[in-house]
Amino acid sequence: xxxxxxxxxxxxxxxxxxxxxxxxxxxxxxxxxxxxxxxxxxxxxxxxxxxxxxxxxxxxxxxxxxxxxxxxxxxxxxxxxxxxxxxxxxxxxxxxxxxxxxxxxxxxxxxxxxxxxxxxxxxxxxxxxxxxxxxxxxxxxxxxxxxxxxxxxxxxxxxxxxxxxxxxxxxxxxxxxxxxxxxxxxxxxxxxxxxxxxxxxxxxxxxxxxxxxxxxxxxxxxxxxxxxxxxxxxxxxxxxxxxxxxxxxxxxxxxxxxxxxxxxxxxxxxxxxxxxxxxxxxxxxxxxxxxxxxxxxxxxxxx
Ligand SMILES: NC(=O)c1ccc[n+]([C@@H]2O[C@H](COP(=O)([O-])OP(=O)(O)OC[C@H]3O[C@@H](n4cnc5c(N)ncnc54)[C@H](O)[C@@H]3O)[C@@H](O)[C@H]2O)c1
Numbered sequence: 001x002x003x004x005x006x007x008x009x010x011x012x013x014x015x016x017x018x019x020x021x022x023x024x025x026x027x028x029x030x031x032x033x034x035x036x037x038x039x040x041x042x043x044x045x046x047x048x049x050x051x052x053x054x055x056x057x058x059x060x061x062x063x064x065x066x067x068x069x070x071x072x073x074x075x076x077x078x079x080x081x082x083x084x085x086x087x088x089x090x091x092x093x094x095x096x097x098x099x100x101x102x103x104x105x106x107x108x109x110x111x112x113x114x115x116x117x118x119x120x121x122x123x124x125x126x127x128x129x130x131x132x133x134x135x136x137x138x139x140x141x142x143x144x145x146x147x148x149x150x151x152x153x154x155x156x157x158x159x160x161x162x163x164x165x166x167x168x169x170x171x172x173x174x175x176x177x178x179x180x181x182x183x184x185x186x187x188x189x190x191x192x193x194x195x196x197x198x199x200x201x202x203x204x205x206x207x208x209x210x211x212x213x214x215x216x217x218x219x220x221x222x223x224x225x226x227x228x229x230x231x232x233x234x235x236x237x238x239x240x241x242x243x244x245x246x247x248x249x250x251x252x253x254x255x256x257x258x259x260x261x262x263x264x265x266x267x268x269x270x271x272x273x274x275x276x277x278x279x280x281x282x283x284x285x286x287x288x289x290x291x292x293x294x295x296x297x298x299x300x301x302x303x
């Protein structure tokens with residue numbers, strides 16, 4: 001895989017302030033690619049990384065070879081902010097990015113979920129972040145690439161959840177089904193206009209998404225699940241491979257990455273599905289909460 005084509009080019013990475021997307025930002029930076037991180041905030045690991053790479057100005061931080069990382073505070077559920085990212089990119093780096101990675105995401109136990117009905121808008125926040133933002137960002141990026149007569153790569157982060165179902169996380173699972181399907185739906189763009197669509201489908205990954213909240217930790221059994229974890233770095237390497245290795249991965253590829261070192265292309269039809277080590281042991285604990293919701297509503301204590 002030749003990463004030299006990334007040298008001097010640029011990327012926009014949503015969710016790049018943490019976890020898997022931050023690991024991808026680091027790989028892009030190492031390859032000499034300027035990166036605009038679009039996230040609600042930089043988490044501590046991202047702050048440390050940015051502080052470690054070189055001289056910092058108001059917007060961007062420059063490494064010793066001149067490659068720069070910029071952060072723009074962005075809420076990916078606001079479409080005007082997604083559109084604005086390309087203006088920020090242009091004023092900071094010039095032109096259009098070569099790679100756009102839709103990395104921001106939410107896990108259901110840590111946000112407004114289907115069971116607790118806390119969404120106050122007319123839509124689910126989880127879908128706005130996990131589904132609508134990647135779809136809209138892809139649409140905007142395509143328009144920008146076509147307008148600039150440029151080629152580009154659009155990267156998505158799906159999940160092994162895209163091939164599973166769970167009553168404990170009934171929004172998260174379909175959100176990832178949607179992303180794998182959307183990635184494949186965009187495959188013909190390569191022949192139509194030189195835009196490459198690809199996705200990684202991580203299994204359990206040791207990121208703040210998994211370890212950052214008590215609600216998720218409840219579903220995690222350290223004894224059984226620790227050895228099943230992939231690292232954000234391994235997932236980011238898979239994402240880099242599926243984005244850049246045109247010889248092995250056709251457009252529309254969804255590449256599963258599972259711990260400790262598994263990689264597997266997920267077929268659209270007749271796929272055997274993810275291995276047993278991709279299931280969170282504690283989903284049975286989550287089922288107790290589901291039973292409690294049902295009992296409370298049956299008893300009329302929630303109307
Ligand atoms: N960690 C896992 O086990 C795992 C497994 C499979 C798939 N994934 C997927 O990987 C992707 C990255 O997750 P991660 O594990 O690195 O989690 P993470 O929590 O470390 O990173 C997610 C990032 O998204 C950002 N974000 C959330 N809502 C946002 C919003 N409205 N606007 C802008 N940014 C927002 C967060 O601030 C955070 O920086 C997600 O799509 C997730 O669903 C994770």
